Amino acid sequence: MFKxxxxxxxxxxxARFENSDRAAMMAAVVAHAGADHGITDFTPEIVSxxxxxxxxxx
Ligand SMILES: [Zn+2]
Numbered sequence: 001m002f003k004x005x006x007x008x009x010x011x012x013x014x015a016r017f018e019n020s021d022r023a024a025m026m027a028a029v030v031a032h033a034g035a036d037h038g039i040t041d042f043t044p045e046i047v048s049x050x051x052x053x054x055x056x057x058x
Contacts, residue, residue: 001057004029008053010037022054 002022006015006029015032019025029050033039039046 003055003057004050004053006032009050013037025054026050 001018001020002025003018004016004025006013006017010033013036015036017025017028017032019028030042033042
């Protein structure tokens with residue numbers, strides 16, 4: 001299971017994501033970031049910040 005706590009990237013956000021499909025999880029994160037954080041431009045810096053916080057637990 002790939003897991004991400006949005007609060008690790010966006011302090012104060014309680015949203016958490018988990019999915020066995022990493023790409024599907026990233027799609028959910030992108031949708032959440034756009035809806036709740038107003039982030040529509042995923043720069044390489046933002047993507048790498050998010051990806052650095054992804055955990056994998058079987
Ligand atoms: Zn969030």
